[in-house]
Amino acid sequence: MPEGHTLHRLARLHQRRYAGAPVRVSSPQGRFAAEAAELDGRPMLGAEAYGKHLFHNYGPAGTVHVHLGLYGVFTEVALPVVPPAGQVRMRLAGRTHWTDLRGPTRCELLSEAEADAIKARLGPDPLRRDAQPQRAWERISRSRTVLAALLMDQSVLAGVGNVYRAEVLFRQGIAPLLPGRALDSVVWKAVWDDLVTLMRAGVRTGRIDTVADEHLPEVTGRAPRQDRHGGEVYVYRRTGQPCLVCGTPIAQTELAGRNLYWCPTCQPA
DNA sequence: GATCTATGTAGAT
DNA sequence: TCTACCTAGATCG
Numbered sequence: 536m537p538e539g540h541t542l543h544r545l546a547r548l549h550q551r552r553y554a555g556a557p558v559r560v561s562s563p564q565g566r567f568a569a570e571a572a573e574l575d576g577r578p579m580l581g582a583e584a585y586g587k588h589l590f591h592n593y594g595p596a597g598t599v600h601v602h603l604g605l606y607g608v609f610t611e612v613a614l615p616v617v618p619p620a621g622q623v624r625m626r627l628a629g630r631t632h633w634t635d636l637r638g639p640t641r642c643e644l645l646s647e648a649e650a651d652a653i654k655a656r657l658g659p660d661p662l663r664r665d666a667q668p669q670r671a672w673e674r675i676s677r678s679r680t681v682l683a684a685l686l687m688d689q690s691v692l693a694g695v696g697n698v699y700r701a702e703v704l705f706r707q708g709i710a711p712l713l714p715g716r717a718l719d720s721v722v723w724k725a726v727w728d729d730l731v732t733l734m735r736a737g738v739r740t741g742r743i744d745t746v747a748d749e750h751l752p753e754v755t756g757r758a759p760r761q762d763r764h765g766g767e768v769y770v771y772r773r774t775g776q777p778c779l780v781c782g783t784p785i786a787q788t789e790l791a792g793r794n795l796y797w798c799p800t801c802q803p804a
Numbered sequence: 805g806a807t808c809t810a811t812g813t814a815g816a817t
Numbered sequence: 818t819c820t821a822c823c824t825a826g827a828t829c830g
Contacts, residue, residue, distance in 0.1 A: 604812050608825085696812075697810090699811085
């Protein structure tokens with residue numbers, strides 16, 4: 536279930552489990568077999584996330600680039616390994632644990648230059664210390680595109696997905712269809728800072744929770760809604776349900792093929 | 805058991 | 818703007 540926080544959690548986990556020692560690499564499904572054979576038994580130097588992209592660095596042997604897409608998932612279990620079940624694109628086995636990757640949209644072996652090129656085309660990632668938010672602002676403040684689309688554009692901001700987009704716009708009281716260049720720079724600063732706060736919390740907990748304590752359903756008495764993703768949210772997938780702040784039914788529309796959710800009262804046009 | 809839907813992206817049109 | 822990718826859980830019947 537991949538927005539940026541998920542990938543940063545995985546990078547942190549893989550760094551701890553597999554970096555600094557030889558790793559057994561295989562591709563039971565076969566689609567990564569040649570690359571796996573190339574890497575098998577080599578030490579992983581490090582794991583890092585950039586936006587929704589995950590990189591396993593094997594030094595001169597190359598860098599594995601993983602993008603989970605909609606369906607991709609890593610599972611991890613303590614040794615010993617068991618025979619693969621289903622379609623396992625990549626299997627890693629380390630000193631104590633092994634992990635299977637299924638259903639990624641990308642799993643490929645790249646040169647360092649190719650990995651750098653992917654990072655270079657991404658916007659600043661609120662979860663990275665080296666992020667430069669002004670790079671995003673330069674794009675947003677000149678754009679006629681609506682904010683809801685800009686926030687999902689990975690070349691503008693890296694790591695923000697449909698949930699964080701909807702929730703940060705709600706929390707900052709911004710109409711999702713506001714053009715980027717109509718956004719006030721002070722409000723932009725608040726959006727960025729809020730993304731940093733929310734996404735860091737997501738890395739800590741592995742969930743997306745965005746609702747302030749005073750708005751929690753058990754406090755306000757408004758209908759509780761535990762979403763499938765496991766967190767407590769204001770608007771994401773709450774179409775027609777009462778806003779946790781004002782009670783107005785949450786609105787939904789489709790934008791660029793993705794569902795967009797907002798409160799018409801708290802986020803007036 | 806069949807069908808629908810999804811926290812995503814690239815490439816074709 | 819559309820489709821393909823290709824997985825699993827929820828929902829339908």
